[in-house]
Amino acid sequence: MAPYDKGANSRADRSDRTRHPNGTPAARSAKHRGFRAADPTAPRQKQRWDADERRSRPSSGERPNWEPRDSRGSRPAWEPRGAGRPARGDDRAPRSFDRNDRAPRRDNDDRPLRFDRDDRAPRSFDRTDRAPRRDNDDRPRRFDRDDRAPRSFDRTDRAPRRDNDDRPRRFDRDDRAPRSFDRNDRAPRRDNDDRPRRFDRDDRAPRSFDRNDRAPRRDNDAPRSFNRDDRAPRSFDRTDRAPRRDNDDRPRRFDRDERAPRSFDRTDRAPRRDNDDRPRRFDREDRAPRSFDRTDRAPRRDDAPRGHFVPADDVKLDKLQAESIVAADVEGVTFGDLGIGGNISRALAELGASSPFPIQAATIPDVIAGKDVLGRGRTGSGKTIAFGAPLVEKLMEHGGGTKRKMGRAPRALILAPTRELALQIDRTVQPIARSVGLFTTQIYGGVPYGRQEGALQRGVDIIVGTPGRVQDLMKKGTLDLSEVVISVLDEADHMCDLGFLEPVQEILSATAEVTPQGNRAQKLLFSATLDTQVAALVEEFLHEPSVHEVAGEDQSSSTIDHRVLVVEQRDKDRVLEELVAGEGKTIVFARTRAYAERLADQFEDAGIRATSLHGDLNQSRRTRNLQLLTSGRVNVLVATDVAARGIHVDDVSLVVQADAPDDYKAYMHRSGRTGRAGKEGTVVTIVPRSRRRKIEGILEHAEIEADLVESGPGDRILAELAAR
DNA sequence: AAAAAAC
Numbered sequence: 001m002a003p004y005d006k007g008a009n010s011r012a013d014r015s016d017r018t019r020h021p022n023g024t025p026a027a028r029s030a031k032h033r034g035f036r037a038a039d040p041t042a043p044r045q046k047q048r049w050d051a052d053e054r055r056s057r058p059s060s061g062e063r064p065n066w067e068p069r070d071s072r073g074s075r076p077a078w079e080p081r082g083a084g085r086p087a088r089g090d091d092r093a094p095r096s097f098d099r100n101d102r103a104p105r106r107d108n109d110d111r112p113l114r115f116d117r118d119d120r121a122p123r124s125f126d127r128t129d130r131a132p133r134r135d136n137d138d139r140p141r142r143f144d145r146d147d148r149a150p151r152s153f154d155r156t157d158r159a160p161r162r163d164n165d166d167r168p169r170r171f172d173r174d175d176r177a178p179r180s181f182d183r184n185d186r187a188p189r190r191d192n193d194d195r196p197r198r199f200d201r202d203d204r205a206p207r208s209f210d211r212n213d214r215a216p217r218r219d220n221d222a223p224r225s226f227n228r229d230d231r232a233p234r235s236f237d238r239t240d241r242a243p244r245r246d247n248d249d250r251p252r253r254f255d256r257d258e259r260a261p262r263s264f265d266r267t268d269r270a271p272r273r274d275n276d277d278r279p280r281r282f283d284r285e286d287r288a289p290r291s292f293d294r295t296d297r298a299p300r301r302d303d304a305p306r307g308h309f310v311p312a313d314d315v316k317l318d319k320l321q322a323e324s325i326v327a328a329d330v331e332g333v334t335f336g337d338l339g340i341g342g343n344i345s346r347a348l349a350e351l352g353a354s355s356p357f358p359i360q361a362a363t364i365p366d367v368i369a370g371k372d373v374l375g376r377g378r379t380g381s382g383k384t385i386a387f388g389a390p391l392v393e394k395l396m397e398h399g400g401g402t403k404r405k406m407g408r409a410p411r412a413l414i415l416a417p418t419r420e421l422a423l424q425i426d427r428t429v430q431p432i433a434r435s436v437g438l439f440t441t442q443i444y445g446g447v448p449y450g451r452q453e454g455a456l457q458r459g460v461d462i463i464v465g466t467p468g469r470v471q472d473l474m475k476k477g478t479l480d481l482s483e484v485v486i487s488v489l490d491e492a493d494h495m496c497d498l499g500f501l502e503p504v505q506e507i508l509s510a511t512a513e514v515t516p517q518g519n520r521a522q523k524l525l526f527s528a529t530l531d532t533q534v535a536a537l538v539e540e541f542l543h544e545p546s547v548h549e550v551a552g553e554d555q556s557s558s559t560i561d562h563r564v565l566v567v568e569q570r571d572k573d574r575v576l577e578e579l580v581a582g583e584g585k586t587i588v589f590a591r592t593r594a595y596a597e598r599l600a601d602q603f604e605d606a607g608i609r610a611t612s613l614h615g616d617l618n619q620s621r622r623t624r625n626l627q628l629l630t631s632g633r634v635n636v637l638v639a640t641d642v643a644a645r646g647i648h649v650d651d652v653s654l655v656v657q658a659d660a661p662d663d664y665k666a667y668m669h670r671s672g673r674t675g676r677a678g679k680e681g682t683v684v685t686i687v688p689r690s691r692r693r694k695i696e697g698i699l700e701h702a703e704i705e706a707d708l709v710e711s712g713p714g715d716r717i718l719a720e721l722a723a724r
Numbered sequence: 725a726a727a728a729a730a731c
Contacts, residue, residue, distance in 0.1 A: 417728065417729075418728065418729080419728095419729085444729085444730095445729065445730050445731080446729095446730085466728085466729055466730090467728095467729055467730090468728090468729040468730040468731090469729080469730060469731095470729095470730095471729090471730075472730045472731075473730095475730095494728090497727095497728085499727085499728070499729070500728075500729070503729075503730095591725090591726065591727085592725095592726060592727080593726085593727080614727085615727065615728065615729085640726080640727060640728085641726085641727060641728080642727070642728065644727095662725090662726085662727095
């Protein structure tokens with residue numbers, strides 16, 4: 001099998017695969033853990049064992065064989081022995097924490113299932129997709145399409161497509177021949193170029209970079225957009241940052257003095273078109289104070305005409321000159337209208353994106369025009385395609401795609417803050433790239449180098465990865481970014497966080513400054529919470545970026561029900577257990593890895609199918625555990641903020657914040673895991689009484705309305721909120 | 725302060 005298969009699946013491979021006559025699809029054998037007699041009349045419910053049953057089974061209290069402990073032969077460093085475990089009720093069997101003195105496990109024992117989150121092979125609960133084993137190998141995953149994380153473009157029409165395609169696709173797409181939709185002999189393209197382009201740039205209002213026809217700048221001529229002086233201190237504060245780049249010997253391309261006035265500069269713009277009254281994301285009190293508060297802005301136009309595309313209006317969005325687009329603007333628009341070629345359009349349609357979402361309609365033309373772009377769209381609004389599709393189109397444009405020159409250097413780079421997100425992005429971008437004969441490869445940590453370096457050697461066009469491994473390979477000399485002419489930062493604001501910023505700066509510095517055609521290399525920054533935190537990168541690497549957002553994407557238009565439960569600390573774990581006992585998919589966010597692991601453990605002990613996702617798991621476990629939720633083999637995932645951003649799992653109906661989020665951004669990203677595709681979702685945040693004020697502040701900044709309710713174990717509200 | 729991101 002896979003070269004990196006470490007045999008972690010051996011247990012499942014030994015397991016009894018015969019189907020029990022009464023077995024559910026999820027558990028075929030009565031001997032198999034997880035077996036549950038089928039009872040079609042019983043209400044769907046999470047599999048669980050009650051206390052009596054647990055008591056009756058001598059081994060039931062044992063800790064599952066989860067990887068960190070097992071593989072290290074001891075308790076992980078981050079969790080002192082016995083630390084943090086919830087007090088167990090008397091009904092719990094004594095647990096044995098020392099695994100080494102235990103007899104080897106027998107797979108066919110009949111003790112109750114405990115979702116072995118980490119080292120178990122894919123569970124038997126769903127065998128139909130299991131035949132080709134693939135869950136455990138360590139190699140870079142190209143998720144099988146049937147269970148891959150849904151993409152950012154949530155569409156109600158997407159499900160059917162996905163269901164149709166449930167063959168386990170395991171082939172390496174990098175190597176695969178161009179797809180069938182790559183043909184030239186197909187029906188004529190329908191993106192008729194001769195009809196008026198609704199998004200034609202030429203009929204837009206003068207852009208910000210055209211300074212001459214703009215109203216005079218108001219606030220002086222300082223060629224910078226950010227008032228540094230009133231910003232909160234940042235480690236990358238301008239004043240001490242300049243030298244950093246000046247030191248390098250290459251020409252500064254974006255010398256401020258020669259730059260056009262920045263888009264962040266508000267006041268000189270046309271009147272606002274709309275949405276001044278909607279929740280502002282760019283002007284929050286808890287942010288670093290900035291130069292651009294909006295009180296001094298031009299009068300707004302609340303009554304902007306709708307129903308037709310009006311890209312012309314500059315929206316003054318808190319210093320980010322954002323062109324706003326509303327959903328109605330894109331009706332009837334096709335990707336072809338935006339400048340996307342036929343092959344790519346067809347690939348998009350295959351991905352379920354038959355017509356552009358607003359953020360896509362907003363950013364695609366600018367990317368194709370060669371501009372730097374900042375894009376902000378709500379979680380799940382289709383940002384991946386918003387940069388992925390035009391990126392591929394641009395690569396086609398210069399350089400031409402179809403010839404695969406061995407060893408050619410990549411020409412595009414997409415960076416994400418987590419491996420899972422990088423994988424997910426690649427699952428969207430790869431088919432788009434392949435539709436025109438371009439190749440992508442994933443460059444992220446936690447997996448062997450061989451495959452990644454091999455792919456680079458063979459030659460790829462688009463890198464999708466995380467900063468650490470990209471830097472690593474750069475230093476090893478196996479990754480050459482000097483020909484990268486389009487760079488994308490997904491979750492760009494997060495990429496400016498301490499710890500990310502410097503690597504990102506180094507990486508971007510290694511990319512090309514100009515294209516072979518002599519044009520400026522492009523940088524695209526996207527995030528649902530894109531704000532002035534990206535100033536550091538914008539100033540250093542972007543040139544007159546256009547800024548886009550989607551209007552009307554405030555919380556009031558959301559399908560999410562937000563609740564806050566004020567809970568006594570000692571009751572917290574029990575309350576959580578009741579909350580996650582519902583049958584729908586639930587993601588629980590914890591602040592630390594140890595707590596995430598402990599909670600998942602506790603839920604399993606309570607008979608709830610749960611798993612965990614955090615940085616203490618190795619990559620194959622991370623990948624698999626996420627997949628367990630995606631595929632529905634578990635319906636509770638307890639995660640750290642590694643899962644807060646970007647990760648899409650279909651049909652998550654409940655997000656529980658076991659620990660309050662750090663800030664409103666974390667709140668928005670975490671809660672964005674549910675309520676996707678216009679579906680309903682619930683977000684429940686648990687806070688101790690002492691944190692009431694804190695969460696109220698966060699909610700206010702996120703502009704979310706939620707009542708705080710005191711609650712405790714056994715409250716009816718817990719069962720009501722549990723995922724349906 | 726934690727988490728993420730390389731080995």
